[in-house]
Amino acid sequence: MEGFTPVLSTIGGVLIGFAAIALLYFNGRIAGISGIMGGVLRPQKSDTLWRAVFLAGLVTGAALILLLHPAAMDLRFDVSDSTIILGGFLVGIGTRIGTGCTSGHGVCGVGRLAPRSLIASAVFVGFAIATATLVRHVWEGF
Amino acid sequence: MxxxxxxxxxxxxxxxxxxxxxxxxxxxxxxxxxxxxxxxxxxxxxxxxxxxxxxxxxxxxxxxxxxxxxxxxxxPARSDIDQRLLVGAGLFGIGWGLVGLCPGPAMTALVSGHPEALIFFTAMVTGMYAHRTVEQFAENRTPTGSMSDG
Structure with a gap:
């Protein structure tokens, strides 16, 4: 799984797009993972079940990947556990403050040409590129 | 069904x-x-x-x-670009750039059985709860419901 994978990444992207657009067409919902998770953590009547079902589907899909294509589950981390904790916390609080992540803003929002999502996506991709590059080449030992 | x-x-x-x-x-x-x-x-x-x-x-x-x-x-009906959107996206971007996981892959990673995946996921949920707690505190402090964005 090293290096550029143009065919598989395009096919995978198209599958993600179909998964997200199906949720809109059939259920009228935005496939934003952080929003769906946030809704489960803050349960409201009649709005929690579909979120839990979607997340159960996501985990089931992950189990299928592990069975059929285990190379895609061979995760490697190149940072310390404390950096992983900091990163996880920032992803959690940031996606809630900014009301979306790579799926909600990046796929569904950009796919609707929504101004908030276009701006948010540019900001998080920009900050992610800057951070990933800086901590791996300038502030080493993070 | x-x-x-x-x-x-x-x-x-x-x-x-x-x-x-x-x-x-x-x-x-x-x-x-x-x-x-x-x-x-x-x-x-x-x-x-x-x-x-x-x-x-x-x-x-x-x-x-x-x-x-x-x-x-x-x-979502909103189209205004407010400070929260920019700050939230910036914080998310920093976390994503540090580790390489965003919320979807953080969830699928749990199935991989890697301990780092569980550490990341727990920290991420903690971050989501922290946001929720701050919001609830702010809501209680301002009974009119007029929260400032600043």
Whole structure:
């Protein structure tokens, strides 16, 4: 799984797009993972079940990947556990403050040409590129 | 009931798309985000493929008055660019760039059994709870409900 994978990444992207657009067409919902998770953590009547079902589907899909294509589950981390904790916390609080992540803003929002999502996506991709590059080449030992 | 089946299958297909594209792997995401290494542009094609499909079908779906299994579409109506959006996206970007996991892959990673995946997921949920706690505190402090964005 090293290096550029143009065919598989395009096919995978198209599958993600179909998964997200199906949720809109059939259920009228935005496939934003952080929003769906946030809704489960803050349960409201009649709005929690579909979120839990979607997340159960996501985990089931992950189990299928592990069975059929285990190379895609061979995760490697190149940072310390404390950096992983900091990163996880920032992803959690940031996606809630900014009301979306790579799926909600990046796929569904950009796919609707929504101004908030276009701006948010540019900001998080920009900050992610800057951070990933800086901590791996300038502030080493993070 | 059929509606919930579609929701479930959408989640499953979403995860399979992540796996096929390689986006379940933090090292592949970092391969794109880290400009100083052996750069891997795969993530661009994932974004183009997924947003492209959405763009193509959204134009057609938005002409419908309602989705198949619900009475209305639940689409965000806001279009203002406020400080929260920018600060939140910035914080998310920093966390994503540090580790290489965003919320979807953080969830699929749990199945991999890697201890780091569980550490990341726990920290992420803690961050989501922290936001919720601060919001509730702010709501209680301002009974009129007029929260300032500043």
């Amino acid at each position: 059929l509606g919930y089946l579609v929701v479930f299958l959408s989640g499953t297909l979403f995860a399979i798309g992540l796996g096929v594209s390689g986006m379940t792997l933090p090292q592949k995401v970092i391969g794109f985000l880290d400009l100083g290494g052996d750069w891997d542009p795969s993530l661009i094609l994932v974004m183009v493929g997924s947003a492209g499909v959405y763009l193509l079908f959204y134009r057609w779906i938005k002409q419908r008055s309602s989705p198949l299994f619900d009475t209305e579409f639940h689409i």
